[in-house]
Amino acid sequence: MKTALVRGVWSLVLALCCLTVWSLPARAQQVDPAELSNAVNEIEQIDRMRSGLASTIEDSPTEPTLQTMKEVCKPVGMRAKQLGEETGWQVKQIAKKYRNPAHAPDTETASEALDLFEKNLNLVGFWQEETIDGQAGTRYYRRINVESSCLACHGAKNERPKFVKEKYPQDLAYDFEVGDLRGMYSVFIPYLD
Ligand code: HEC
Numbered sequence: 064m065k066t067a068l069v070r071g072v073w074s075l076v077l078a079l080c081c082l083t084v085w086s087l088p089a090r091a092q093q094v095d096p097a098e099l100s101n102a103v104n105e106i107e108q109i110d111r112m113r114s115g116l117a118s119t120i121e122d123s124p125t126e127p128t129l130q131t132m133k134e135v136c137k138p139v140g141m142r143a144k145q146l147g148e149e150t151g152w153q154v155k156q157i158a159k160k161y162r163n164p165a166h167a168p169d170t171e172t173a174s175e176a177l178d179l180f181e182k183n184l185n186l187v188g189f190w191q192e193e194t195i196d197g198q199a200g201t202r203y204y205r206r207i208n209v210e211s212s213c214l215a216c217h218g219a220k221n222e223r224p225k226f227v228k229e230k231y232p233q234d235l236a237y238d239f240e241v242g243d244l245r246g247m248y249s250v251f252i253p254y255l256d
Contacts, residue, residue: 094201094252099190102250105146105154106205109248113139117212132224135216136162143248151253153195156207158246162217162227162236166246170195172202173249180206181244193251200253207246209239217245 116135123131140163143154156166157173168174172193180186188205195202209217216227220237227234239245 092199092254094190094254098252099201099203102152102203102252103188103205106203106248106250109139109142109146110205110207112142114210114212117210117215120215121212129226132216132226140165153249153251153253155249156246157249158207158236160235160237160239161246162231162234164233173204176204176249177244177247180204180247195251198253200251203248203250203252205248206244207248209241209243209245211241213239213245214241 113136120131120135140156143156147154157168158166159168159177161167168177186206188203190201190203193200193202216224217236217239223237
């Protein structure tokens with residue numbers, strides 16, 4: 064009688080353990096597809112914002128003012144930061160030839176992603192499992208190509224606007240041509256645990 068009880072209790076403990084082990088990773092190790100598609104959508108909006116702002120400068124019949132010149136890529140960085148604060152994602156722009164040193168590749172996987180985009184001209188975006196600072200999650204990458212409207216500030220070194228030359232003495236983000244890979248967006252969505 065006593066043995067049967069002990070055996071019963073142990074079976075229950077074992078079953079609970081199995082259940083916990085089985086259910087935990089299943090819940091924690093996945094990104095919610097709705098959240099991922101949300102990230103894809105937000106990045107498309109940010110990208111459209113930049114292209115829109117850049118083309119207003121390109122199409123402007125008058126000489127752009129310093130203020131309008133400043134308002135192309137800076138707001139993109141600000142929106143990325145804000146989006147991260149709203150969602151808990153880590154949202155970044157990353158480039159090998161960066162203008163703002165905060166946008167240098169931050170992990171080996173980010174450098175590899177840039178290499179992939181460079182090699183595969185038709186690769187627009189992808190996501191993969193990654194662990195950043197001990198936190199597991201999904202990381203989404205999306206390429207950024209150079210358009211003609213970008214050349215006003217990312218074209219020939221000597222033709223960069225004065226504010227760029229002054230404000231970014233370590234600038235690497237020039238001498239691009241239309242169609243070149245300018246960099247990528249990265250969104251890291253941590254798993255909830
Ligand atoms: C009016 C000038 C201007 C134009 C036009 C412009 N950029 Fe930028 N770009 C900048 C500046 C300034 C920065 C650095 C902003 C910062 O400090 O975060 C920058 C940064 C970036 C970055 C972040 C990586 C880095 O190098 O720091 C990307 C990506 C980028 N630009 C892509 C583009 C694309 C694509 C276009 C055209 C659609 C474009 N830019 C047009 C001025 C410009």
